[in-house]
Amino acid sequence: MDLNAMDNMLIDNCRFLGYKDGTVAGDAWYPRDYAEAIQISNITPAGFTGVGKFDGSPCKNVTVRNCYFGASGTPGTQAWPVGAGNHGAVHDQYVNNIRVVGCTFDGMTNAGVRSFKFKDFYVLDNKFKDCSRSISCSNPDGKGTSSERYDVATNTFIQTGLPQSSKNIIIRGNIFEDSKLSDIYAKGWVKDSTLAKVEGILIEGNLSKRTIAGYTTNGNIDLYLCDGVTIRGFSCNNVRRAVYAERIANLEIDGLRVENAQLEGIYIIDSEDTFKGQGHSAKINIRNSFIKNSPYNGISITNTDVFSFTNNRLENVGTLEDNMRQGFYIGTGAKNGELDRNVVKMAIGNQVKYGATIHVQAENVRVGSNDFEGKTSPVSIAGATNWMGHYTYSPDGKRYKVTVSNAGVPTYTAG
Secondary structure, eight states, X not given: OEEESOEEEEEESOEEEOBOOOOOTTSTTXXXXXXXXXXXXXXXXXXXXXSSOOSOOOOEEEEEESOEEEOOOOTTOBOOSEEEEOSOOBTTBOEEEEEEESOEEESOSSEEEEEXXXXXXXXXXXXXXXXXXXXXXXXXOSSSGGGEEEETTTTEEXXXXXXXXXXXXXXXXXXXXXXXXXXXXXXXXXXXXXXXXXXXXXXXXXXXXXXXXXXXSSEEEEEEEEEEEEEEEEEEEEESEEEEEEEEEEEEEEEEEEEEESSOSEEEEOXXXXXXXXXXXXEEEEESOEEEEESSOSEEEOXXXXXXXXXXXXXXXXXXXXXXXXXXXXXXXOEEEEEEXXXXXXXXXXXXXXXXXXXXXXXXXXXXXXXXXXXXXXXXXXXXXXXXXXXXXXXXSOEEEEEEOTTSOEEEEEO
């Protein structure tokens, strides 16, 4: 089903069974391993060749509801690469207000749902089973036809050479089972001096479970160059990492539950390019979360400005080697952060070296009231501006930094 420049359309209670790629080596589009059972697209000369004005107009107000996507069982066929979505775009024209509700995606070889620069995109109460990626939020990188804009004066498409990304994505109430790469993937793009961030993602009340051996290949929630991401109430097991966040700003994780990660539970970094260290990886808040059985560090963060880790519990983390890793790793370039009211409990067998490590090249990190365990020591703090303690105030409003000496004597320092 190929939708181009459609408005107010409902696809309800349909079944999309079986796909066969009719292209062969040497064809322009070979292989078509990205085709959608329902393509929700702009109208362009490269797309639908029927009637209409090919001016890049997007689809809007489309709902896909109560549908099933899977294999037919016919020899020589497979399930569709993508259940619903798109693989092209037009610059400054957003496919918008798209809802995928109450559907089942079974065995999609590319992604169950794949947006391509959608705006106001809702993925609600679906089941994804054995998909490569369950939900993929892809975007144009500024290098192909998806970065062309329609020029009214000449009635042609002109290359901008600019990346552009999605806005306003809500992923709520879904069940993910046995995803191969990741449950949720979102990626913005950098090209030359332009950063095209995915803006505004809410991931809430989703459940991920793995019933087969092994781990997801990538982060279960796999994020690159996004701004304004909330992950609330997400449960997963047997993952490479629960959350991989590269160059993310304004990230809030609340109520994440992870069991059996292959590497870290949560991994936060900035990208290695000319924009590194310019504040695009910033303002990270992780709270009320539980990580169990992570052989690398439980939570790792580097090259990020402003972060807060509060009321989290880590158990049996850092177990790959004895006395080598840590519950919380606050690494190079992490600055202006705090750890408060967290718990790290050592495993039986290989144990964490420290409940938390603050690297010498981290800056202005405060370690507050936590319950940490570590084989060498509960906490290791290096760097002149990093410290352990808390702030308090006198009745007249003066702020004091409270620290404790090795003898257990508190010191109050104004400021």
